[in-house]
Amino acid sequence: MALLKSFIDVGSDSHFPIQNLPYGVFKPESNSTPRPAVAIGDLVLDLSAISEAGLFDGLILKDADCFLQPNLNKFLAMGRPAWKEARSTLQRILSSNEPILRDNDVLRRKSFHQMSKVEMIVPMVIGDYTDFFASMHHAKNCGLMFRGPENAINPNWFRLPIAYHGRASSIVISGTDIIRPRGQGHPQGNSEPYFGPSKKLDFELEMAAVVGPGNELGKPIDVNNAADHIFGLLLMNDWSARDIQAWEYVPLGPFLGKSFGTTISPWIVTLDALEPFGCQAPKQDPPPLPYLAEKESVNYDISLEVQLKPSGRDDSCVITKSNFQNLYWTITQQLAHHTVNGCNLRPGDLLGTGTISGPEPDSYGCLLELTWNGQKPLSLNGTTQTFLEDGDQVTFSGVCKGDGYNVGFGTCTGKIVPSPP
Amino acid sequence: MALLKSFIDVGSDSHFPIQNLPYGVFKPESNSTPRPAVAIGDLVLDLSAISEAGLFDGLILKDADCFLQPNLNKFLAMGRPAWKEARSTLQRILSSNEPILRDNDVLRRKSFHQMSKVEMIVPMVIGDYTDFFASMHHAKNCGLMFRGPENAINPNWFRLPIAYHGRASSIVISGTDIIRPRGQGHPQGNSEPYFGPSKKLDFELEMAAVVGPGNELGKPIDVNNAADHIFGLLLMNDWSARDIQAWEYVPLGPFLGKSFGTTISPWIVTLDALEPFGCQAPKQDPPPLPYLAEKESVNYDISLEVQLKPSGRDDSCVITKSNFQNLYWTITQQLAHHTVNGCNLRPGDLLGTGTISGPEPDSYGCLLELTWNGQKPLSLNGTTQTFLEDGDQVTFSGVCKGDGYNVGFGTCTGKIVPSPP
Ligand SMILES: [Ca+2]
Numbered sequence: 085m086a087l088l089k090s091f092i093d094v095g096s097d098s099h100f101p102i103q104n105l106p107y108g109v110f111k112p113e114s115n116s117t118p119r120p121a122v123a124i125g126d127l128v129l130d131l132s133a134i135s136e137a138g139l140f141d142g143l144i145l146k147d148a149d150c151f152l153q154p155n156l157n158k159f160l161a162m163g164r165p166a167w168k169e170a171r172s173t174l175q176r177i178l179s180s181n182e183p184i185l186r187d188n189d190v191l192r193r194k195s196f197h198q199m200s201k202v203e204m205i206v207p208m209v210i211g212d213y214t215d216f217f218a219s220m221h222h223a224k225n226c227g228l229m230f231r232g233p234e235n236a237i238n239p240n241w242f243r244l245p246i247a248y249h250g251r252a253s254s255i256v257i258s259g260t261d262i263i264r265p266r267g268q269g270h271p272q273g274n275s276e277p278y279f280g281p282s283k284k285l286d287f288e289l290e291m292a293a294v295v296g297p298g299n300e301l302g303k304p305i306d307v308n309n310a311a312d313h314i315f316g317l318l319l320m321n322d323w324s325a326r327d328i329q330a331w332e333y334v335p336l337g338p339f340l341g342k343s344f345g346t347t348i349s350p351w352i353v354t355l356d357a358l359e360p361f362g363c364q365a366p367k368q369d370p371p372p373l374p375y376l377a378e379k380e381s382v383n384y385d386i387s388l389e390v391q392l393k394p395s396g397r398d399d400s401c402v403i404t405k406s407n408f409q410n411l412y413w414t415i416t417q418q419l420a421h422h423t424v425n426g427c428n429l430r431p432g433d434l435l436g437t438g439t440i441s442g443p444e445p446d447s448y449g450c451l452l453e454l455t456w457n458g459q460k461p462l463s464l465n466g467t468t469q470t471f472l473e474d475g476d477q478v479t480f481s482g483v484c485k486g487d488g489y490n491v492g493f494g495t496c497t498g499k500i501v502p503s504p505p
Numbered sequence: 506m507a508l509l510k511s512f513i514d515v516g517s518d519s520h521f522p523i524q525n526l527p528y529g530v531f532k533p534e535s536n537s538t539p540r541p542a543v544a545i546g547d548l549v550l551d552l553s554a555i556s557e558a559g560l561f562d563g564l565i566l567k568d569a570d571c572f573l574q575p576n577l578n579k580f581l582a583m584g585r586p587a588w589k590e591a592r593s594t595l596q597r598i599l600s601s602n603e604p605i606l607r608d609n610d611v612l613r614r615k616s617f618h619q620m621s622k623v624e625m626i627v628p629m630v631i632g633d634y635t636d637f638f639a640s641m642h643h644a645k646n647c648g649l650m651f652r653g654p655e656n657a658i659n660p661n662w663f664r665l666p667i668a669y670h671g672r673a674s675s676i677v678i679s680g681t682d683i684i685r686p687r688g689q690g691h692p693q694g695n696s697e698p699y700f701g702p703s704k705k706l707d708f709e710l711e712m713a714a715v716v717g718p719g720n721e722l723g724k725p726i727d728v729n730n731a732a733d734h735i736f737g738l739l740l741m742n743d744w745s746a747r748d749i750q751a752w753e754y755v756p757l758g759p760f761l762g763k764s765f766g767t768t769i770s771p772w773i774v775t776l777d778a779l780e781p782f783g784c785q786a787p788k789q790d791p792p793p794l795p796y797l798a799e800k801e802s803v804n805y806d807i808s809l810e811v812q813l814k815p816s817g818r819d820d821s822c823v824i825t826k827s828n829f830q831n832l833y834w835t836i837t838q839q840l841a842h843h844t845v846n847g848c849n850l851r852p853g854d855l856l857g858t859g860t861i862s863g864p865e866p867d868s869y870g871c872l873l874e875l876t877w878n879g880q881k882p883l884s885l886n887g888t889t890q891t892f893l894e895d896g897d898q899v900t901f902s903g904v905c906k907g908d909g910y911n912v913g914f915g916t917c918t919g920k921i922v923p924s925p926p
């Protein structure tokens with residue numbers, strides 16, 4: 085079968101060919117109303133313009149106003165039939181042999197924008213944000229450092245996808261500067277606790293699922309239906325202040341060590357676009373309890389990479405390479421577990437995977453692991469470094485390599501700026 | 506000075522005299538648009554009607570549409586000057602010697618409703634909900650039960666107000682049934698973990714602060730200005746499944762043991778109404794770090810009571826009596842700590858105090874403590890009980906006793922219904 089091609093020129097390295105069509109929300113100018121879009125090549129396609137032109141002519145979307153909204157929440161709530169219809173309409177009108185948009189100069193000028201010229205914003209209202217802890221390698225490394233080899237992984241970890249509630253208000257879009265948090269760190273001996281700018285600022289390489297239709301309070305979602313409640317995935321940097329976190333987290337978990345900022349990438353890649361990259365999830369031993377046992381247990385082959393551009397330098401170094409396949413608990417298990425107690429999810433909720441570390445030292449997903457809590461500095465083209473310095477820029481990228489095309493996530497980036505005085 | 510009196514008849518036991526005027530949001534009929542209100546005696550006063558009639562004639566509110574909203578968020582964002590102006594206008598137009606509302610029969614019929622006839626709803630959009638752990642007695646009792654006398658209170662507890670992010674989606678209004686959560690509990694020996702309806706369902710007697718104006722990401726709120734960011738307080742029941750919580754909470758804190766439901770009372774009592782009941786907060790030793798050191802450290806003398814009406818019975822038993830004064834960390838310290846890392850708060854955010862236990866066994870704020878983890882059943886007029894049974898109803902009340910009047914919170918109630926099959 086010939087590869088589907090668009091009339092829009094898309095380079096072979098692009099993350100955004102017609103096979104992808106990830107969703108985001110953008111503003112053409114900084115004072116314009118936000119509008120939903122998909123990415124194609126170096127362009128964004130304004131879905132409000134396509135909707136107003138009547139090109140969404142399928143049964144579900146033809147009278148819908150979901151693309152005339154400043155966020156994706158209404159579209160997310162509509163569920164997979166609407167998502168499939170939108171994808172099929174967009175792949176058709178963008179394809180090289182369909183004239184309806186290709187040959188309409190007025191509509192093309194109105195609906196396409198250079199990606200480099202527009203401002204991307206957080207694409208949905210996030211009612212609640214949850215962060216899981218689903219990589220066994222990450223759990224083991226944290227345990228080895230803080231609890232020793234005997235209790236490296238707590239016994240509950242193999243029985244349920246551990247998670248905590250995160251802070252929704254401080255989720256920001258890729259490109260937003262991250263202000264170094266101030267806070268308390270462990271006291272030395274009998275002295276006062278440290279207070280000041282964090283000395284152990286870190287990133288966490290994560291991805292996150294965006295929830296589509298939610299559930300009513302008290303009505304759990306079955307693990308075998310969970311995929312219908314997940315719209316897609318994005319890249320997420322769960323910035324972490326290790327000194328603040330270490331001092332505060334017993335017994336109620338991470339709080340100010342995390343809540344100063346969490347960066348997400350602007351484009352949500354749909355599960356439909358990821359389908360060709362689905363693969364078998366790791367075998368779980370002990371076997372999961374029945375409510376977590378899936379008929380099919382799917383991970384995705386997504387290559388992940390972290391680049392660090394140290395303050396004052398022009399060159400970036402790749403400091404780790406990992407893969408979404410390193411997750412032990414699948415995103416559908418995460419979602420089913422989240423609701424098994426009756427907790428309600430809402431469209432736009434964000435479910436972070438937790439740090440995606442692989443088994444090898446060059447695949448660890450944060451500086452805590454990569455530098456073994458600062459004991460083994462990284463070599464960066466001649467200099468060395470442990471935790472993040474002011475001015476450092478951290479950039480994640482993620483991509484699935486298809487046969488002749490990519491389905492990619494673009495980048496998720498942020499630069500550290502100094503604490504307020 | 507003679508006591509301020511309203512032309513509305515208010516019994517001397519009422520929680521809602523003209524000195525109080527707490528804010529809520531109600532629907533006159535189940536299909537009507539929600540609207541802001543204050544409580545007075547047995548009535549609710551529809552603030553949209555008062556606003557439309559032009560009775561808010563002060564500088565800040567005369568052209569504002571904050572009471573023509575389905576929630577309080579816009580009013581919360583306006584800050585203390587607007588809150589003071591609204592209070593002063595409402596106390597004037599409700600006073601016995603002011604004819605403008607008293608003698609306007611049409612407006613009276615339009616704007617007053619019997620409280621027993623209307624439906625109260627969650628009065629604000631809650632972007633994020635945080636739960637603190639601010640009673641030393643509660644922290645100590647939990648520590649004694651789970652970690653033993655040596656490490657009863659972790660050293661960080663005396664240095665910072667410990668907290669975790671809670672789940673905003675499952676916050677419900679008083680009167681909503683609580684569905685018993687299902688989940689995992691500790692395995693016995695080498696067996697599988699327990700899975701099923703929680704066997705240790707508990708309440709937690711709490712209050713919560715409602716955030717007014719928020720702060721920008723990266724701009725902490727000074728502890729001495731924190732009170733200007735707090736609109737008022739309400740009663741909160743942080744329902745907790747102790748078996749689920751105990752198995753899941755290491756190392757990331759409470760998650761499904763809490764997220765199945767949190768009940769709040771419908772009326773927010775303003776800090777202005779509480780001012781006469783302010784009192785010195787406990788002396789803190791060690792002294793707090795400078796960012797938590799307040800010029801004035803204020804608690805409130807609020808008597809709290811929990812009644813349990815066991816399934817199938819008509820009589821309720823008072824099972825504990827506590828007081829807001831039992832908090833070690835003040836709500837202003839909680840708020841300042843929450844933002845010291847730069848975390849942004851938004852209008853309508855909820856900051857729970859944590860379980861408000863007193864020093865004596867009959868002032869403990871949850872069944873975990875009252876029954877010492879089920880080992881010492883409660884006596885309830887002849888029967889005994891440890892954790893909550895299906896059909897049990899738990900009702901909190903809170904009141905400040907003034908000279909000739911109360912400033913009360915009404916009640917916060919919920920009934921346990923069985924897990925889904
Ligand atoms: Ca994380």
Ligand SMILES: [Ca+2]
Pocket residue numbers: 636637709711743857859860
């Ligand atoms: Ca609590």
Ligand SMILES: [Mg+2]
Pocket residue numbers: 321322323324342343344345346347
């Ligand atoms: Mg974060």
Ligand SMILES: [Mg+2]
Pocket residue numbers: 742743744745763764765766767768
């Ligand atoms: Mg709760």
